[in-house]
Amino acid sequence: MEIIVCIKRVPKTAEADLVIDKTERDIEKEGLVFDINEWDNYAVEEAILLKEKYGGTVTAISMGPEEVNETLRRALAMGADQAIRLTDPGFEGSDGYAIARVLSRAINPLAYDLVLTGVQAEDDGYGQVGPTLAELLGIRHVAIVNQIEGIENGRARVHRELEGGLDEVIDLELPAVLTIQTGINEPRYVSIIGIRKVAQKEIKVLGLQDLGMKLEEAGEPGSMTVVEKVFFPPVGEGAQMLEGTMDEISDKVIAILKEKGGVA
Amino acid sequence: MDFELTDEQRDIQRAAREFAQGEFDRELALELERNHAFPKSIWKKACELGFIGLHFPEAYGGQGLGILENALVVEEFCRQDSGIGVALTLADFSSEVILRFGTEAQKRKYLPPITRGEAISAGAYTEPDHGSDITRLSTTAIRKGEEFVINGTKTFITNGTLADHFVVLCHTNPEADPPYRGMCTILVEKGTPGFQATELGDKMGIRMTSTAELSFSDVHVPLENLIGEENRGFYQVLEFFDESRIEIAAQALGIAQGAFDRALAYAKERRQFGQRIADFQVTQHKLADMYTKIETARLLTYKAAWNFDRGRIDPRLTAMAKMYAGRMSVEVADEAIQIFGGYGYITEYEVERFYRDTKIMEIYEGTREIQKNTIASSLIGKTKG
Numbered sequence: 001m002e003i004i005v006c007i008k009r010v011p012k013t014a015e016a017d018l019v020i021d022k023t024e025r026d027i028e029k030e031g032l033v034f035d036i037n038e039w040d041n042y043a044v045e046e047a048i049l050l051k052e053k054y055g056g057t058v059t060a061i062s063m064g065p066e067e068v069n070e071t072l073r074r075a076l077a078m079g080a081d082q083a084i085r086l087t088d089p090g091f092e093g094s095d096g097y098a099i100a101r102v103l104s105r106a107i108n109p110l111a112y113d114l115v116l117t118g119v120q121a122e123d124d125g126y127g128q129v130g131p132t133l134a135e136l137l138g139i140r141h142v143a144i145v146n147q148i149e150g151i152e153n154g155r156a157r158v159h160r161e162l163e164g165g166l167d168e169v170i171d172l173e174l175p176a177v178l179t180i181q182t183g184i185n186e187p188r189y190v191s192i193i194g195i196r197k198v199a200q201k202e203i204k205v206l207g208l209q210d211l212g213m214k215l216e217e218a219g220e221p222g223s224m225t226v227v228e229k230v231f232f233p234p235v236g237e238g239a240q241m242l243e244g245t246m247d248e249i250s251d252k253v254i255a256i257l258k259e260k261g262g263v264a
Numbered sequence: 265m266d267f268e269l270t271d272e273q274r275d276i277q278r279a280a281r282e283f284a285q286g287e288f289d290r291e292l293a294l295e296l297e298r299n300h301a302f303p304k305s306i307w308k309k310a311c312e313l314g315f316i317g318l319h320f321p322e323a324y325g326g327q328g329l330g331i332l333e334n335a336l337v338v339e340e341f342c343r344q345d346s347g348i349g350v351a352l353t354l355a356d357f358s359s360e361v362i363l364r365f366g367t368e369a370q371k372r373k374y375l376p377p378i379t380r381g382e383a384i385s386a387g388a389y390t391e392p393d394h395g396s397d398i399t400r401l402s403t404t405a406i407r408k409g410e411e412f413v414i415n416g417t418k419t420f421i422t423n424g425t426l427a428d429h430f431v432v433l434c435h436t437n438p439e440a441d442p443p444y445r446g447m448c449t450i451l452v453e454k455g456t457p458g459f460q461a462t463e464l465g466d467k468m469g470i471r472m473t474s475t476a477e478l479s480f481s482d483v484h485v486p487l488e489n490l491i492g493e494e495n496r497g498f499y500q501v502l503e504f505f506d507e508s509r510i511e512i513a514a515q516a517l518g519i520a521q522g523a524f525d526r527a528l529a530y531a532k533e534r535r536q537f538g539q540r541i542a543d544f545q546v547t548q549h550k551l552a553d554m555y556t557k558i559e560t561a562r563l564l565t566y567k568a569a570w571n572f573d574r575g576r577i578d579p580r581l582t583a584m585a586k587m588y589a590g591r592m593s594v595e596v597a598d599e600a601i602q603i604f605g606g607y608g609y610i611t612e613y614e615v616e617r618f619y620r621d622t623k624i625m626e627i628y629e630g631t632r633e634i635q636k637n638t639i640a641s642s643l644i645g646k647t648k649g
């Protein structure tokens with residue numbers, strides 16, 4: 001079984017103090033901690049689990065600058081067999097569609113049964129790369145997969161979790177793209193043994209030309225959407241800080257709710 | 265000159281950080297500390313991933329990496345939790361004496377179980393009457409036929425009640441002149457008749473480690489338990505300290521970084537007088553001083569490790585790294601408590617534990633004063649006392 005897993009290196013923004021950069025279309029990246037996108041970590045683990053169960057190889061692919069090597073090395077240390085880094089100035093500014101197109105060009109010539117991606121990326125949260133990639137490769141896809149039950153005779157049975165506690169089971173023919181939900185497995189820690197094996201593995205680097213792509217097919221020219229602006233929404237008015245003891249605060253809350261018609 | 269870590273070293277640092285962040289649970293740490301318990305299950309996992317004894321050669325269960333890689337792991341572990349970090353990174357304490365001086369058979373027997381999480385080691389040098397000065401000892405190992413018979417008492421021995429085997433420094437020739445020319449290091453396994461380990465009881469910090477008194481009363485061990493050459497024991501231990509001081513410096517460095525991380529986060533959160541305490545210039549300067557000290561200690565520690573990995577022994581450099589990192593760590597942890605104010609004094613907020621845990625860095629493996637003696641004598645020539 002040949003498995004490809006697409007991963008992204010993202011800034012960890014959840015707990016950082018963010019600053020908008022000069023273009024006003026992005027955040028200042030200086031000083032932020034970068035790591036593998038959380039969903040992708042589960043996708044890598046799932047790919048390796050499938051390899052351990054069914055044999056074959058895992059290829060990790062990531063688009064981005066040279067620093068992305070760090071994320072690819074991590075996937076290799078976890079157990080991926082080879083890695084491809086897609087780097088080109090022409091890729092910069094790509095939206096989800098353009099990213100999917102670049103990935104599809106890199107994946108197209110490879111032999112594969114499964115392509116795994118994370119459901120979405122922590123930083124831009126588009127959630128469209130997986131499904132778009134499937135369209136561009138002309139293959140099936142299932143999004144938000146939380147279990148891969150089994151693979152037999154070129155078909156896979158996968159689960160999706162729906163609202164209301166429902167579970168959906170899907171049977172589909174391979175090759176296919178599956179976008180992986182967090183919690184599908186318990187990603188392993190990187191071991192020292194794994195890290196030492198990375199030295200013997202190759203990270204292949206491909207650019208626009210290697211993929212036979214034209215300038216207008218990637219980056220901003222190849223994108224369907226343009227980010228106009230990012231900003232912090234103004235702090236809403238109407239918040240009122242109540243002070244005093246617990247009892248005093250409760251009394252004030254009740255008084256306000258009554259006054260505004262919140263309780264009868 | 266190149267101050268950059270290699271890709272592999274950064275991968276190792278990151279892996280150690282991820283493991284520590286994932287496994288060193290805060291609540292668990294508080295509980296282990298309260299119960300004076302060794303973090304056994306975390307230690308086993310750390311061994312499975314290859315973190316413990318990664319500087320041993322592959323033939324002896326290690327990863328064939330250097331002291332610098334070990335220091336990076338030690339730093340990350342202690343940064344995440346001073347108590348768990350120290351306990352884990354001392355689990356292989358003194359194994360290096362076997363590694364550097366032992367026979368092939370000793371290395372094959374005693375080292376792989378340490379890296380696999382099946383055994384814990386200890387080194388017994390200090391005695392009740394001989395601490396900083398171990399040029400003279402009371403513990404003797406007298407040759408009788410095919411055996412050594414050991415008698416004496418060792419104290420403050422890390423892992424004393426946990427360890428499976430001990431490297432014990434003894435006098436084999438009590439008549440030697442000077443006395444330190446008549447010492448040997450000898451392996452003693454736990455459970456050998458006449459050997460007993462007794463926990464010393466409450467202590468200021470590193471409570472997840474065992475600190476014990478060992479008593480040897482006619483303990484018989486085979487002659488093959490002698491490590492390396494006869495009468496070289498004292499010199500082996502001095503050389504071992506040259507290596508282990510780097511690890512202690514890394515512990516101190518990690519604990520300081522951990523205390524700093526917490527103080528920085530708190531300073532950005534806590535508000536008084538209508539602003540964040542990080543907005544007071546006094547706090548800013550505190551943080552600037554703390555970080556500068558940490559980075560200075562890091563440079564010394566990494567350099568000492570790098571130098572060792574190049575096959576060079578430099579007692580002055582390792583003594584400077586250990587002495588400075590130890591002092592710096594106590595100062596930084598102290599300042600971290602200050603930034604936390606009253607909360608810093610409460611155990612739940614961690615920094616007081618970091619402070620208590622790091623004080624030992626100025627005491628074990630040679631006190632701060634002994635390190636200064638080493639540094640000074642290398643500058644001036646032999647110093648007195």
Ligand SMILES: Cc1cc2nc3c(=O)[nH]c(=O)nc-3n(C[C@H](O)[C@H](O)[C@H](O)COP(=O)(O)OP(=O)(O)OC[C@H]3O[C@@H](n4cnc5c(N)ncnc54)[C@H](O)[C@@H]3O)c2cc1C
Pocket residue numbers: 357387388389390392394395396397419420421422423470475624627628629630631632633634637649
């Ligand atoms: C928690 C813990 C764990 C330990 N683990 C181990 C272990 O695993 N194995 C082991 O063998 N030992 C261990 N030790 C012992 C430790 O290494 C000794 O405590 C240390 O070497 C100091 O010896 P001492 O306590 O006898 O103090 P002393 O040597 O009596 O020193 C008392 C004071 O006098 C100063 N002093 C002594 N000589 C000089 C001098 N020449 N010039 C200036 N000042 C001097 C010292 O710096 C110190 O301030 C441990 C100790 C502790 C507390």
